[in-house]
Amino acid sequence: MSVLTPDRVQEVLRKGGSARLDEKVSAQFQAGDQVLTRNINPVGHTRLPRYARDKHGVIDCDHGVFIFPDIHAATGEKTGQHLYSVCFTSAELWGENTKHPDDLVYIDLFESYLLASG
Amino acid sequence: MNGAHDLGGMHGFGPINPEVDEPVFHEEWERRAFAITLAMGSHCKWNLDMSRYARESMEPAEYLSTSYYEHWIHGLELLLLEKGFLTEDEIQQRMSDIAAQEKT
Numbered sequence: 213m214s215v216l217t218p219d220r221v222q223e224v225l226r227k228g229g230s231a232r233l234d235e236k237v238s239a240q241f242q243a244g245d246q247v248l249t250r251n252i253n254p255v256g257h258t259r260l261p262r263y264a265r266d267k268h269g270v271i272d273c274d275h276g277v278f279i280f281p282d283i284h285a286a287t288g289e290k291t292g293q294h295l296y297s298v299c300f301t302s303a304e305l306w307g308e309n310t311k312h313p314d315d316l317v318y319i320d321l322f323e324s325y326l327l328a329s330g
Numbered sequence: 331m332n333g334a335h336d337l338g339g340m341h342g343f344g345p346i347n348p349e350v351d352e353p354v355f356h357e358e359w360e361r362r363a364f365a366i367t368l369a370m371g372s373h374c375k376w377n378l379d380m381s382r383y384a385r386e387s388m389e390p391a392e393y394l395s396t397s398y399y400e401h402w403i404h405g406l407e408l409l410l411l412e413k414g415f416l417t418e419d420e421i422q423q424r425m426s427d428i429a430a431q432e433k434t
Contacts, residue, residue, distance in 0.1 A: 216372030225368070229378065255331050257383035262332060263339035285379035306339070 231279040233292040240323055241296060245271045246330030249298075249321065257285035260325045268329060269300040272318060280322055294323045331383075334390035335401075360399040367406050375413045384408040 216224060241247060251266040252258065259281050277292040284290060298321045303313035337343070355361045371381065384405035393401065410416040 216369065224372075231378075253332055257331065257379055257386065261338045262336050279379075281379040281382075284377055285383040288377060288380070 231281070233277045233279055233290065235277050235292040237277045237292045237294060239274055239294045241271045241274070241294070241326065241328070243271050243273050245328070247271060247298060247326040248329035249325055250327060252325070254282065256282060258282050258325075260321060261319070263305055264300065264319055264321070267300055267304050269298040269304070269319075272297040272299045275320065278322070280324065282322075282324075295320055296323065296326070297321075298326070331386055333386040334388070334393035335386045355399075357399075363399040363403050363406075367402050370406060370410065370415075375415075376409050381405050381409060384412075 275295045278295045280291045280293040300317045302315040385401045388404045
């Protein structure tokens with residue numbers, strides 16, 4: 213990225229920054245696959261929320277390859293990983309007494325957060 | 331990290347009540363916080379994920395009792411110190427100067 217000069221501010225703000233990477237990376241999962249999220253508790257940055265750790269879900273779709281934020285935050289290195297929309301039931305996330313057990317929660321999760329399951 | 335920012339599933343915060351015609355900024359200093367954060371980001375000494383991590387590193391009790399743009403300013407201050415743009419003394423000095431100006 214070059215120096216941000218006043219004449220470029222409008223353009224840069226309008227465009228925003230994308231974390232998408234134009235890289236060929238093989239995908240471990242595809243839509244319909246059952247997965248289990250890992251139970252990780254890193255002291256660094258992660259985008260796997262606490263309530264979604266060690267939970268069963270189903271891959272809804274593959275968004276493509278994006279910069280893996282956990283490593284990007286730690287070292288600045290841009291490593292490409294597939295990012296999936298993963299579908300969880302409310303009962304899986306919040307337990308048996310949840311008011312609406314069949315409600316669905318979709319969370320965008322990186323491949324290394326996921327284990328094959330089922 | 332398992333910080334105060336990871337609020338999903340926590341009880342007791344009450345309902346979310348979106349404001350009608352919510353302004354982009356509620357205070358003039360928030361506009362400046364936003365602008366300074368973006369301007370400093372253009373130095374490329376850190377990336378978006380590093381600035382998120384800096385905000386998450388705020389002391390948990392402080393994080394929960396402060397506003398969105400206060401988190402931004404905290405994160406920016408941390409990064410400016412870490413990368414050597416500013417020293418703690420310079421920040422303290424500037425705060426004292428502003429406090430003195432406001433008294434007069």
